[in-house]
Amino acid sequence: MTDLRDARVSRAQFFRMMGGLAVAAAATACSTKPETTATTGGGSAAGVDLKFLGVADQKAPMDELLAAYKKAKPEVRLTASFAPTDQVQTSVRTQLGAGNAPDLHVVYPGNGSAMSMTQIAKAGLLADLSAQPWTQSIPTGFKPAFQLDGKTYIYSAGSSVIGAVYNKKAFEKAGVDAPPTTWTEFLAVCDKLKKAGITPIALGAQTPWVTQLITYALVPSTVYAKDPTFDDKQLAGQTSFAQSGWRQAMEMYLELQKRGFFNDKPNGTTFEQQISMVATGKAGMAVQVSAVLPDFRKAASSPDDLSMFPVPGADDANQVWIPAGVVVGLGASAKGQHVEEAKAFIDFLGKQESINAWAKAIAAIPLTQDSSSTIDPAVQSFLPFTKDRAVPFMDQRWPNAEVQPVHFAVIQELLAGKSTVDEALKKMDEAYKK
Amino acid sequence: MTSLTVQRRSAVSRRRRRFSANSPSWLFAAPALVVYALVVLYPAAAGVVYAFTDWSGIGQDMSFVGLANFGALLGDEQAMGSIGNTLLLTVAIVAVQNGVGLLLALGVNAKLKSRALLRVIFFAPVVVSPVMVAFLWKYVYNPDPSAGLNGLLGLSVDWLGDPSVALWSIAGMVVWQYAGYSMVIFLAGLEGVPKELHEAAMIDGAGTFQRFRYVTWPLLAPAVTINLMLSTIGGLKLFDQIFAATNGGPGYATETLSTVLYKQAFVFGKFGYSTAIALVLALFVAAVSLVQVYYLRNREVSA
Numbered sequence: 001m002t003d004l005r006d007a008r009v010s011r012a013q014f015f016r017m018m019g020g021l022a023v024a025a026a027a028t029a030c031s032t033k034p035e036t037t038a039t040t041g042g043g044s045a046a047g048v049d050l051k052f053l054g055v056a057d058q059k060a061p062m063d064e065l066l067a068a069y070k071k072a073k074p075e076v077r078l079t080a081s082f083a084p085t086d087q088v089q090t091s092v093r094t095q096l097g098a099g100n101a102p103d104l105h106v107v108y109p110g111n112g113s114a115m116s117m118t119q120i121a122k123a124g125l126l127a128d129l130s131a132q133p134w135t136q137s138i139p140t141g142f143k144p145a146f147q148l149d150g151k152t153y154i155y156s157a158g159s160s161v162i163g164a165v166y167n168k169k170a171f172e173k174a175g176v177d178a179p180p181t182t183w184t185e186f187l188a189v190c191d192k193l194k195k196a197g198i199t200p201i202a203l204g205a206q207t208p209w210v211t212q213l214i215t216y217a218l219v220p221s222t223v224y225a226k227d228p229t230f231d232d233k234q235l236a237g238q239t240s241f242a243q244s245g246w247r248q249a250m251e252m253y254l255e256l257q258k259r260g261f262f263n264d265k266p267n268g269t270t271f272e273q274q275i276s277m278v279a280t281g282k283a284g285m286a287v288q289v290s291a292v293l294p295d296f297r298k299a300a301s302s303p304d305d306l307s308m309f310p311v312p313g314a315d316d317a318n319q320v321w322i323p324a325g326v327v328v329g330l331g332a333s334a335k336g337q338h339v340e341e342a343k344a345f346i347d348f349l350g351k352q353e354s355i356n357a358w359a360k361a362i363a364a365i366p367l368t369q370d371s372s373s374t375i376d377p378a379v380q381s382f383l384p385f386t387k388d389r390a391v392p393f394m395d396q397r398w399p400n401a402e403v404q405p406v407h408f409a410v411i412q413e414l415l416a417g418k419s420t421v422d423e424a425l426k427k428m429d430e431a432y433k434k
Numbered sequence: 435m436t437s438l439t440v441q442r443r444s445a446v447s448r449r450r451r452r453f454s455a456n457s458p459s460w461l462f463a464a465p466a467l468v469v470y471a472l473v474v475l476y477p478a479a480a481g482v483v484y485a486f487t488d489w490s491g492i493g494q495d496m497s498f499v500g501l502a503n504f505g506a507l508l509g510d511e512q513a514m515g516s517i518g519n520t521l522l523l524t525v526a527i528v529a530v531q532n533g534v535g536l537l538l539a540l541g542v543n544a545k546l547k548s549r550a551l552l553r554v555i556f557f558a559p560v561v562v563s564p565v566m567v568a569f570l571w572k573y574v575y576n577p578d579p580s581a582g583l584n585g586l587l588g589l590s591v592d593w594l595g596d597p598s599v600a601l602w603s604i605a606g607m608v609v610w611q612y613a614g615y616s617m618v619i620f621l622a623g624l625e626g627v628p629k630e631l632h633e634a635a636m637i638d639g640a641g642t643f644q645r646f647r648y649v650t651w652p653l654l655a656p657a658v659t660i661n662l663m664l665s666t667i668g669g670l671k672l673f674d675q676i677f678a679a680t681n682g683g684p685g686y687a688t689e690t691l692s693t694v695l696y697k698q699a700f701v702f703g704k705f706g707y708s709t710a711i712a713l714v715l716a717l718f719v720a721a722v723s724l725v726q727v728y729y730l731r732n733r734e735v736s737a
Contacts, residue, residue: 086681090700096492097705114491114703123493206595208681267595267684268577401702413685416597 048341051102052080053095055088055328057291058106061157061361065354069345076341078104085209089115096125101333103342107154109145109326110396112404117146117154119401120331126153127332127339134350137368145326145396155346156329157358158367161322161382162217162393163308165296166285167278170198174284179309179381181317183252190261193284201256202283203266203415204274211411212404213287214256214311216394218249220321221313224391231397234432241432242425249313250421254414267415275299279306287311290379291327293363308378310385322385325393327364399432406431484709491705503710512686513694513711519601520690524669526605527612532661534609535616536654540646542617543624553621557614564611568678571607575679594680597687604676604688611675612668616661623657624650652735659730663723670719691715 054062059082066078083091088106092115095101107126111118120126128151129135135152142159146152166179171189174196180186190200204210222245223230233239241247256262263269263283275292277283279299288296290308297303312320330349332342348354356373359366363376365386375383382390395404410424485503489496507513538556542549559567574582575593584591593603627650635645673692676682682689682697691711699708 093491093700093703114701119490119703120492123490123495125492206680206683208683265577265592265595268575268592269595270572405697405701409683409685412683413597416595416684418597418685418687 048076048338050076050078050104050338050341050345052078052104052330053088053092053102053106054080054082054330055106056082056084057328057362058082058330060294061358064357064361065349068354068357069348072348073344076345078345086207089113096120096123096333099335101125101335103333103336103338104330104345105333106328107331108328109154109156110392112395112398112401114401116396116401117329117331118148121148121151121153125334127334127343129153129155129332129343129346132343132347132350134347134355134368139367142326142367142392145392154329154331155349156326156367157349157355157362158327158364159324159386160289160291160327160362160364161308161310161324161379161386161390162213162287162289163310163322163379163382164201164217164285165278165288165290165293165306165308165378167281167283167300167305168307169305170278170281170284173281174198180312181320182312183315186312187259190256190259190284194261198281199263199277199283200261200285201263202269202274202277202286203262204269204271204286205266205412205415206269207271207274208405208408208412210271210274210288211408211415212395213289214253215246215249215407215411216323217287217311218252218313219246219394220323220389220391221319222246222248222252225314225319225321225389228391235397235399240425241428242422246425246428247421250414250424252313253411254421257415267412281305289325290376290382291362291364293376293378294361306378309381320385321389321391322382323393324365324382324386324390325396327362400434402431402434403428481709482713484706485713486710487706488704489706490703491699492703496706499706503707504714506707507711507714512689513691515686516689516691516694519688520670520672520692523601523605523672523690524666526602527608527669527672528662528665530605531609531613531665532616532658534613535661536620538613538617539620539624543621553617556617559611560615562611564674565678567607567611568675571603571610572679575603575607595684597684600680600684600687604672604679607679608669608672608675612665616665619657619661619664620654623654627653655730655734659727659734662730663726666726667719667723670715670722 052062059080062080062082066080069076069078092101092105095105106115107120108116110116113119117126130150130152132152134155135146138146138152146154146156164179170193171179174189174193176189176192180189193200203214226245227233230239230244234241234244257266263277274283274286274288275296276299278286279296280301286296293306293308296306300306310320310322314320330346332339332346336342349358352368352370353372355366355368356370358364360374360376363379365375365379365383366373369375398404406427410419410427413419414421414424486498486500487496488499488502542552542556546552562570572594576582577584577590577592577595579585579590583589583593591599594600631649631653632645635649640648671692672690673696676688676690676693677696680688682693692715695708695711695715698704698711
């Protein structure tokens, strides 16, 4: 009791102390500006800290290329962090909104999502990359994904395709000798797998972005093969989801479910479970984007068991088209403190060997190719389509960020039997008009 | 006798005077208030401004749109639909969480040997991050018949994937996590029930249930008030668990006001509109809890 009394601070002292703490707290709160430009004097190249915030798919290629860049430019320190697809929009957008964007960050090609090139470039937050040599060789068909008003704002290593990732051993076990080339054959293959006691198609529809892949795989054949200018007409208001082959694609999606070709309860199944089902041969295939092929291979006992084939969305093999989209890329922040250094890094990524390395790491088709470019054997079967029977992923030309999540939701409702194709398409058309 | 009373009364008034004038007790709170104002009140007030703009969340483009965002909310089918989910979820959580919490409290208040351990066990989920709980329950709710709850109960229910069940599955995991929290508050309330009253009731021949109904329950009223208010606020604002477990799906089955405002801001890039929803939600939560506290406080009795 006595020492407590002795240790007592006077009221004035107490207030001074607390006031000091509050000021200190306020001061730290205001000074959380990232410490950059640790300028070492002497005119030599100053050490530069660059920050990169990417999406999980970019980790493998970025790690590899960062190590290479470090050797070439030791004075640049680039710290990279990665977030899952579902969360990247929050983390990057928050930083963009707060005005402390990382020097380099993930950007989705084209338009149609809140982190897409068009949306961010419009806000003036992406540095213009047009002066870099690699931008000269962007294929014409891909330009809308890379450019806004003729200026290039995003780097991407190439394109990926959506198709069926399949387990060769499971196919052999079911007596399927060759991947199907028409819709009828596709159904027949599924039937054989089912009879062999193998789930024909693994579907992890609890993970929202997975829901879209089957429609995306079918729509090129049911919509664009019949009318390659569909996007323009839709933008002009001359056609809609409900009036187009989208209806047929959704009905085909549901037919697969009706015939029992999906795993039980797809809405309760996640992307990770989907991978494991195919990798272990419990399921025959999964409709997926080729960029995640490495994940399937990692989960399989032998990576060579897995390959891919285009999902045939038509009964005439010549009318089968495929979705081939520019893979998620990166941009340099126009408002950062190291715009030039960030652009220099992208310039490095634009070199052919960097493009090759990146494309290899994610089983993509390199943006530009030379003799040293390798194309993953699993996507070889897609190459004949890429010239004139491939269309970009549908969302890249959607006018706003709302259509895609509506698509996710209506597919889940359809799978749960809580909606009809009519209602689903109506909701998507409404979102499109917003 | 009289002098003593007078003396005491003057002592009380002296103390009161000292506290109100000579010792301004609120000054002790001032440092905390300053920090609170800087990091909570100011950003909140600044945020309100965005509710009247069309800010996209990035860039400088922003113009004031008056009440347009609030008008849009009224016409927003999805946001309006989510209000129903929010209320259903809140009612379910408030009822079950407090019911279970009360039972747990009565249980571990009994003279059991293991009661200290049981208290720890029931309280443990409260300290786990809500997102972790959601991930944990995603495994428990796995529809695979050999896994989780389905295997355990021999059911074939798609807990998180069936739109008609998903909302209740979310409520279930929230109750699992926070029933222990309600329990602790009820336990504190039970501590305040005098033994003498129970003894007197026993002498009068009251059985266990009657003693609970007429002695314990009325005296628990303050704990009930706190618990109902906290769980109502928690239910109305629920976000983490839903976001991590279902992301508002399947379809729109578990979409609540919180997930809608999150999506408007970060997925659709409509920051202004999202702030408007947040403002409405905050006012709604404040109103509901004030009414609740006012009503429940009036029913409280003291021993």
